[in-house]
Amino acid sequence: MRPTRKIAATIGFVLGAALCAIAVRAANEPTPQVIRINASKFHFEPDHITLHKGQPVTLELTSADATHGFMIRTLKIDTDIKPGKVTDVTVTPATAGNFVAICDHYCGIGHGMMKLKVEVEP
Amino acid sequence: MKDKIDRRSFLKVAGMSVGIGVVYQFAPMLVGHAQAGTVTDFFKQVNGESPQSFTFAQFSDPHVGFQGPPDPLGTKAFENAVELLNRMPQRPDFVLFTGDLTHDAESRDVHAQRMQLFKSISGRINTAAIHTVPGENDAALDGGVLYREHFGETHYSFDHKGVHFVALDNVSRGHPEVGTEQIAWMKADLARFPKTAPIVVFTHRPLFDLKPEWEWFTADGDDVMNALAPYENVTVLYGHIHRENVSQQGNAKHYAARSLIFAFNDPATNADKKQMPFNNDQPFEGLGIRLVGDNRAANVEITEVELTTQEFGGLSGIQQINKPNNTLGGSSANETD
Numbered sequence: 342m343r344p345t346r347k348i349a350a351t352i353g354f355v356l357g358a359a360l361c362a363i364a365v366r367a368a369n370e371p372t373p374q375v376i377r378i379n380a381s382k383f384h385f386e387p388d389h390i391t392l393h394k395g396q397p398v399t400l401e402l403t404s405a406d407a408t409h410g411f412m413i414r415t416l417k418i419d420t421d422i423k424p425g426k427v428t429d430v431t432v433t434p435a436t437a438g439n440f441v442a443i444c445d446h447y448c449g450i451g452h453g454m455m456k457l458k459v460e461v462e463p
Numbered sequence: 464m465k466d467k468i469d470r471r472s473f474l475k476v477a478g479m480s481v482g483i484g485v486v487y488q489f490a491p492m493l494v495g496h497a498q499a500g501t502v503t504d505f506f507k508q509v510n511g512e513s514p515q516s517f518t519f520a521q522f523s524d525p526h527v528g529f530q531g532p533p534d535p536l537g538t539k540a541f542e543n544a545v546e547l548l549n550r551m552p553q554r555p556d557f558v559l560f561t562g563d564l565t566h567d568a569e570s571r572d573v574h575a576q577r578m579q580l581f582k583s584i585s586g587r588i589n590t591a592a593i594h595t596v597p598g599e600n601d602a603a604l605d606g607g608v609l610y611r612e613h614f615g616e617t618h619y620s621f622d623h624k625g626v627h628f629v630a631l632d633n634v635s636r637g638h639p640e641v642g643t644e645q646i647a648w649m650k651a652d653l654a655r656f657p658k659t660a661p662i663v664v665f666t667h668r669p670l671f672d673l674k675p676e677w678e679w680f681t682a683d684g685d686d687v688m689n690a691l692a693p694y695e696n697v698t699v700l701y702g703h704i705h706r707e708n709v710s711q712q713g714n715a716k717h718y719a720a721r722s723l724i725f726a727f728n729d730p731a732t733n734a735d736k737k738q739m740p741f742n743n744d745q746p747f748e749g750l751g752i753r754l755v756g757d758n759r760a761a762n763v764e765i766t767e768v769e770l771t772t773q774e775f776g777g778l779s780g781i782q783q784i785n786k787p788n789n790t791l792g793g794s795s796a797n798e799t800d
Binding site for chain 1: 634639
């Protein structure tokens, strides 16, 4: 085999192997759990969710009235939730424990009461 | 009640005086630092005057319009603080208000009335100038439109006797943040100054992660402090948390002020944020103002002044307080900021 053909074959083999590895990995990755959370003045529904350490979850966030915030500092989540659209946040909790999500976009006089308990099981 | 009192007895009346120490080494720096001449000359050019000692006061979070548990006295603490400051022997050059001047209201008209009442009460302060920044109650719902109508721009800067003051708005975007445009403005504003210039930043929320789960943070606070990092003498004064707090973050020292409506509990010993209950025997417990001034030893000191009524008459506690006359039908919430 000529050197150029040998190099091309090697590159092809490596690329093929890499694509296969990616495909296998994607097939093995768990589908994220989906949890829908609706915000309205001045609470989250539901107000308590349970996640699992190491397992991805997608939070589908909606608002029934005004712009709200959704912040869980431990999970590095901090986003606005605007009415009329779904805001997706996908996260894989790395630590078990009890955390609190708060609304951190000021929404009115009862803004400080908007909390959601987040339990991450081991 | 109206007679003048000297500083020593005032502090006794006030019940608490804490010389926390040097806020910024303004005067010593000018004497001993290699760039002292540069700074002095610079401020002479800006202000037409040499750096001089002076005093100012910080008021925070009066929440005008709030009435009900845990503070049924409405604007009484705010009004008493004004009276107390006016009886000080030394007139402050100006007063800084670090946000939540008013309590939020559903009605724009009611909110506007509260802003007018704030201006009426703060207008009684015997001082040359009042400088304000908004809190989320003042400006977060409408992007600061009503606030600007009553108080002007939400961020700005000014020089005073050799110190550069920067007012930062970290509330009117709704989300607790300053924003890239305002940070760029601040960088350009500060670029004129030598790194040794004394700078006081005043804002509403803490510019660091004090207690994020209680919303005691600014999302882009690190970006703000990184922009301030080259400057050696930075002091940050803020409110929002309704209690004293002192924290050194890099070159900067951050001071949270007490409120003039109710106090929050201690985040170090409590999982949940709660308003401290009203104390009939000491109605202004945990409320107060801050004085910043020259202690005549070439440094600047901070004095925390807790409001109390103990020395104001023969009665004690709640009996000393006149029934509030708040015609705005104040509102409250189970929890507020």
